[in-house]
Amino acid sequence: MRLGGFAHAVGSAEANTFDASLQVVLPKFLADNYGWWNFLNPHTYVGGMFNTGGRTSSVRAGLLWQIPFTERFFGEIFFGGAYHDGSKVGDATHNALGSRALFNVGGSIGYRFTPQWSVLVTFDHLSNGKEVFGTGFDRNVGINNYGAQVSYAF
Structure with a gap:
């Protein structure tokens, strides 16, 4: 379970x-005993970003890969x-996102205090992928969020 706060849509x-x-990260698909290459075994995540200023909020789900750097430091x-x-078309206070369904990509750097408690610094991006995937949508401003999360593992 993760709770966090983010600067919303920086630069837009x-x-x-x-x-x-709020995010829930589920256990890995397979058992957690595959040696050094275990980081290829993903977690599933579900959650949401809820804007407190009346701008864009979202719910999301996907796959998350955790990469250990040391016993306590890790990346995701x-x-x-x-x-x-x-907004799909944008206005003075809303980004033009092009479609309701978007890609969610990003990464984090984390520090594990105990096996249960961690803190993460996270970059989160929403986009319709126009330039990369040629989705055909006219607009694609996207949203870049920067923030921190506190994580508790059950």
Whole structure:
């Protein structure tokens, strides 16, 4: 279970607002005993970013890979999908996102205090992938969020 706070849509029309996040990260697909290459075995995540200033909020789900650097420091990368309540065409206070369904990608650097408690610094990006995947949507401003999360493992 993760709780976090994020600077919302930095550098865009939706900037200067704040997101609260809630995320559940499920156990890995396979047993956790495959040696050094175990980081290839992903977790599933579900959660949401909820904007406190009336801008774009989203729910999301996908796969998350955790990469240990040391016993306490680790990195994460994630890729999934999201559904948002923001604008598809944009206006003075909302980014033009092009479609309701978006890609969700990003990464984190984390520190594990105990086997249960960790803290993470996270970059989170929402996009319709126009330039990369040629989705055909006219607009694709995207949203970049920067923040921190506290994680508790059950």
